[in-house]
Amino acid sequence: MNVRGPVVEARDARTVETSRGTSELAEVLVRPERGAGDPVQVTLWGKWTETADLLEAGMELLVTDVEKGEFRGETQYATTGESAVVVEPDFLVDVTDIRGWVQCPRIYYLNKLSGVPLKYPVVKGTVVHEVFDDLLRGRDLAQSIDERVAEAALDIGLLGETADAVAEDVRQNAAAIQGWLQQGALGETDSWRSEQTLLSERFGIKGRADAVRRGTPVELKTGKNTSRDPRFQDKVQAACYALLLADDVAEAPDTGTLLYTKNTALDRSEASGDLSPAKDFSIGPGFLQFVLRQRNEIAAAEYDLTVPTGYEADAKCEYCFEQDTCMVVAGRLDQESKAGQIGEPLPDEERAYFERFYRAIEAERREVHAEYRKLWEQSAAERADDDRALIDLEPLGREGVSGGRWRLSARRTSDAVSKIREGDRVLASDGHPTRGTAELATVESLGEEVVVVADEPLDLRRVDVYPSEIGVDRRLSGLHDAVLRGDPDRKDVLFGRRDPAFDGDERTYIDNNAAQNEAVNRAVTAEDFALVHGPPGTGKTYTLARTVRALVEDGERVLLSAFTNRAVDNAIEALEEQGFTDVVRWGSESGVREDMQEYRLERSGDPEERAGALREARVIAATTAACGSRALKAQSFDVAVVDEAGQLTEPGTFLAANLADRFVLVGDHEQLPPVVRAENDLQESLFERLIETYPDAGVMLDRQYRMSQRVQYFSSREFYDGALRPASGEVAARRLADLPGVDADVLPPELRDPVSFVDPDGTATGNSNPAEADRVAEIVAAYREAGVDADDIGVIAPFRAQVAEISRRLPDVAVDTVDRFQGSAKEVIVVSFVATGDLDSPIFEDHRRVNVALTRAKRALALVGDEGALRSVPFYERMLEWAARPER
């Protein structure tokens, strides 16, 4: 049996005499039943006292396989030989992080801050691993090497290596693998699984094993290992996989294999007797418990964000590759470090800033981990109304595709809504993501049929969102690069020690819109940064494209970035419309829009040629997250032009800005804010902060080309101090009746005015409102009757459930949530507010979302909702008054 709950008190360890001699123990008070029960005492024996030393009141503790006892009428628990003690089990520690921590806790910390840079041994190692995987799948060696080297062409080229040299290197490593595979004992009776994703609910560990042979882990290492025994951290890594495979210390495999592919030639020359690159080693329960205690040290350090010093373990700094970085980071942030410090500490405000955002990013990481927890927390039945999974699928079949992968398909048995989209990484399983057979897969299509591509075949019955920490990791490296490695001159402006500078003559780039022309001038003459505030319909993307062209004409190299792929593609489209096509689009195939694929940089091919295509590009377009990728981090630019900057967190903005000498932020902080999971400092964008600090560095585009006067009035008054105005009399006077084929007189009286409000008298059940959906459908039908094309109508609702409800009634019309409407517009917009009764639940969480919804309309806007509910909030009351007064 297990005990789990928050720690109430952890007493100091002490030594006691038992019948078997002297032992250590530590007593811990835990409040079980999710913190609701009475505290119970758990005695941690022996080495687990080391874990007990890490505990603080409030930390979650899990002790498995405890022994129950009674003392003075109280029930007590104690560890047994089988027990595992797990600190903060919900914090999923990566196997590679445990490996790093064992080498040195500072290495773990430094890897987290800056990631792994582009280096030859890493790139080669990756290719050898892929070839290993191919060999296990029975592919031809020569073909595999050619293909895998070609796929890595861009990295190889950026490193200045040739395909032939890398292929030769890989071939030598592969020879060791093949030799080992061909040894008789490892013949056809072996059962193999390669590249297996593993998650452990019990131990709070996750990772991906290179291979599993007859249930035991095999870990491939392509580096040098001159000693006879496996490297300690390699054994730790393999032992982690052993834990993950069993989910129980007693049942874990008791051996592991480390395959050092560089060893054959080395051993032969030294005639050492051990010709095999494979080193088997035993994994005893004591070792598994050691590994778990290391994992607990990480979880405990992350609980209160303790920065490791290097003294926690027997780290030897003299041979460490990270020594210089370690000392520089310690010096800059004035951290205690075993290696020492170099350089001057950062000014206090920069250190405080770093600290604040570091905490905020780590809070986000915890939220991602909470999503992993959801994978196993709920039973299949409960997950029926969870939008993170598609359940109860009926398997339709499987087919082998290139690269030894499998395409799996299934039929849906319900029309439940989910957040899973095409191109997403998911866990495909035959019933349960952690208890059944599960494989990491990519969603290919999501119609009636669900199709995914996975490494192994299985009966597809369920698909779960697979959370990723990469966004968190990227933002952390953006923060690190900006503050610790950032240009001091730029930081003077970012930290308010100097005003941003501008230099250069005013030129005419756009002759019919003064604000747009001013915006391009600011951007071109900025020595630090410029800010372009573009409310709805003001030609923000046009101005941005004109800015990029002006910069290129001046001989600058430009990074064109934005938060979403959609915005990046829109910006390229705007450049195209202005006759400029000298752009390289960096991004994944599924992220880039179909008609922009021609600009996309293919990463495989000839190394020199691929690297040249990237290096020589005058304009590179990528999402900010992609700017944190290794290849783009190796590029530098004169100017970064960033769209949708209002949706970016500060560290997210830095990912693009760090790559350039100057930056231009384009956005609107009165529209969608950054997407953040936890409440913290990441909620405000750098764009918004800079516009508030340096209003003079910005230009607001004040003429909008989209909405009629009547439609734009409320948004202009509420969000832009009335400064947003129609660009011309024609725009201001736009009416539905001006559209070809439209007869506005046919409309029912309540829809005659360009802005109308209708109360359908519905009732919200959960996040949908069927009666309101009916009314929305009638309203759309009325517009259609009056001659409006289905393509010209859009429906916006705050919740996916209501979107689904309305979509069922209106298959031909675009129905979506606000977020997915941002950036586009329709002649007619119908907004469904769903909520009824009172408004204790926020409808559009943030009024800025309402701003987006209302400003999608060009000529007509129909608001549908419960009048009583809306009137209970002043903002919505003002909205209803505007709808009720046609003179505005």
Next chain:
DNA sequence: GCTCTGCGCAGAGGA
């Protein structure tokens, strides 16, 4: 109790 996008997944290694 809601909404949402991104990320070549995670890990590849150097005395």
